[in-house]
Amino acid sequence: MKSEDSRMWSCIMDGYISPTHEVIGRIRVTEYKMKKESDKRMYDAEKKALAAIEKSLPFEIRNICHRYGSSRELWEALEKRYQSSSKKSTCN
Numbered sequence: 039m040k041s042e043d044s045r046m047w048s049c050i051m052d053g054y055i056s057p058t059h060e061v062i063g064r065i066r067v068t069e070y071k072m073k074k075e076s077d078k079r080m081y082d083a084e085k086k087a088l089a090a091i092e093k094s095l096p097f098e099i100r101n102i103c104h105r106y107g108s109s110r111e112l113w114e115a116l117e118k119r120y121q122s123s124s125k126k127s128t129c130n
Contacts (some may be wrong), residue, residue, distance in 0.1 A: 039090060045083035046090065046109075054084035084109055090115070097111035 039066045040047045057068045073081065087109035092100060095116075106112040 039087065042081055042090075043086065045080055046087040049080070049084040049087045050091070050109045050113045054080060054108055056081065090111065 039050070055118070057073060058065050059068050059072075060066070070078065070081065088103075091109055091112055092103045095103070102115070103112060106115060
């Protein structure tokens with residue numbers, strides 16, 4: 039992913055935070071059409087990163103992807119799941 043778009047890797051490693059703005063004293067997520075160009079590029083990178091992770095997973099476990107709202111959350115869940123299972127298989 040780093041070689042395709044370093045922003046995708048940044049979203050996975052650092053997490054993506056959608057820009058917000060205040061409306062009548064309440065904080066709202068900024069709609070895509072109202073985002074600055076740089077924010078749009080990061081949003082697009084986040085969506086690409088999430089899709090790339092999902093596509094790389096075996097079909098049998100893709101159903102877990104909908105539980106996670108960001109590429110970082112999905113990545114952490116996969117790390118937790120597979121690091122612990124690889125440790126178990128190494129110990130046996």
